[in-house]
Amino acid sequence: MNRLIRTGLIYGNLTPVDTPALVERYNRALLHLTGKRTELTDFHVDISGYSPEVADELGDTQYLNHNGVNRQFILLSTRQKTAPLLEASFSTTRAILRRFIDANEAALFALTARDAVAGELVNGVFLMDSPAKLLDVRRVTVEADTAGGTLRDAEALSQRADRFLEEEDAWFDDVLIAEMIELAHRTGDVTRNPVTLRQTSYTQDNFWTSHLGGTYLFSGVASRGIVARDPSRLTGSNLPVIGFDARRDLAAWLHGNGLVQPLTQASGVDAAAILRRKMDFIVVDTATDHGGDLSGATRHDLRQIARRHAAELPEAYHQLRHIVQALEEGGRKPRLSPDDPAYFYVLRASDCPEAELVNRLLAELCPLDILQLFICHKELFYQLYRGWSEAKKSYAADMLARDYLADKTRLREELFGHGAAQPPQDIARPGPWSRAKARPKRDPVAFVGPWGAVIRERD
Known part of the structure; x- marks a missing residue:
């Protein structure tokens, strides 16, 4: 590291x-x-x-x-x-x-x-x-005080001050007055300078947790559900559970809730450039797995490396290449189904309150895109980084320092849009416990994917 x-x-x-x-x-x-x-x-x-x-x-x-x-x-x-x-x-x-x-x-x-x-x-x-406890953590209360108990003492002093003002014989209560003096030494004058904490209750309807094998809870969307890396650990859940391997179900659920959009249909986006970058990362993974040295490699170098390793490149690379070619040269775009390896690489979160969480999920579904992985899911990035070859580690560190740290704002906006150039908006809201406004449900079977309706499997 x-x-x-x-x-x-x-x-x-x-x-x-x-x-x-x-x-x-x-x-x-x-x-x-x-x-x-x-x-x-x-x-x-x-x-x-x-x-x-x-x-x-x-x-x-x-x-x-x-x-x-x-x-x-x-x-x-x-x-x-x-x-x-x-x-x-x-x-x-x-x-x-x-x-x-x-x-x-x-x-x-x-x-x-x-x-x-x-x-x-x-x-x-x-x-x-247990999966039932995922819903139990939706409400979070912040409890805080100084190590010396200043807020506790301030509350105690405030209560004694109220007694002193309200009780008829308080002037003659030496014990009460002594307690007030002792507390005031530690807290100061809380009547003139009250020290209190407000807004300490928050709700988290939609969140990722590392528990239960890595789990995404979406309880604030129209069709509530849980997306899990290991669905077997969510047995008995009161909400529907979708595993990473159930790609058709997952794609239908994401589109049905309006959580994702295809890069090829996003306005103001250079989809071809973004997809080419994803292709580069796939080349990097393949080349480093075969002992390639990528020190100082440019995009031109990566194209040469891709040609040398064409036979070893995964199908996702070739599918992305066909899409980029159609975008840049015109012509009919390939129709992909969620079963195709490149499918989730061409999605990003839609303009919705859950965008940051959805982009985290997409990063986990497309781990070869090391840029999105680092930006959206650092916990997984660091975990996977430890197992990479030295060549891939070197390339990733150099690329992120050069391309991301140099201008985070611009790059986030280019990749994710919807005001992503600003600091990420969290999905934890002030209490009381509430549920996000439901969106109109869509037909989870007839949703439209990046290149037309998803191809149904034949009986």
Whole structure:
């Protein structure tokens, strides 16, 4: 992973913890949450306060995320809101933390000026071991306080202040007055400078989780369902389950809910250029599997390599080539069915609230597209990267540093559109628990694919 670290493709934009005061605050919060401390004198943290250096020291990558649920967090500064989230188990966790910080920035700024804020994203589930629990985590409540209990003390002081003002003999209650003085030493004047946190409940109707083999829950669309890499682990689910291998069912469900659109039909998109890039990545995978060296390879070089390895290139490459040729030279576009290897490579999310999640799913269905994989599903990218050849690792790191990090905004808009140039809009919404407005249902059999109606199988 050293290539990715050097280029900032992993552990980039983390918040430094590099002063004795910050380290001590972090340790107070860490001790409060986990009963552990770090002996490090400087390290870096993500938006949740997770540090890869501390995780390495403790030998526990889940030290703030026990069992992968109810993520705990440590905020030393509101500046953490721009940091990434590492070791994510749910696709909505970063979005919830970001919204929480944005909604309470003034209060959190005041609190972190003197202490760390420690807390937990509570969803009521302690172990994700059954499909029924997927629906139980749809509501998330953020519980937070400083390590020293400032908010707890402020609430206690506020209650005693109310008693002092309302009770007739409060002036003579020495115990009450002494308690107020003691609390005020720790909290300040809460009547003039109240410190409270608001908007702490969020819903996540649609999300990805690493649990149960890798699962996508869509409970906020017209035809609710679960898309799973391993459907056998979702036996007994109350919602329909579609496996990755059930390509026709999956394509029909995605189109029926209006979640995807063909690149060839998207407006303002250079579909041929995008598909050519996907073809290049397929060539890279084939060439590196056969011992090819791609150091400094240009697009012209990749075309030459494709010719040399034409016999080894998978069918998806040739199908994409025919589509690109039709787009650039005119003529009838090939008709593909979901069973064809190139089918999902030609789709992207439609302009819908679930676009980010759908693009994540498409990235998992098309893992040879390493650019989309890195942008939309970093957890899977890092997992697969570890098993790649050195040549493919080198090519991927160089390409991403050159093409993506240089201009993220432009590239995201080119690939995904719909305002994707802006920071990704999360799908976690403020409570109360609600369901997305249902779209009109479509006939899941007669939907129109990228090149006309899907070819029905004959009896």
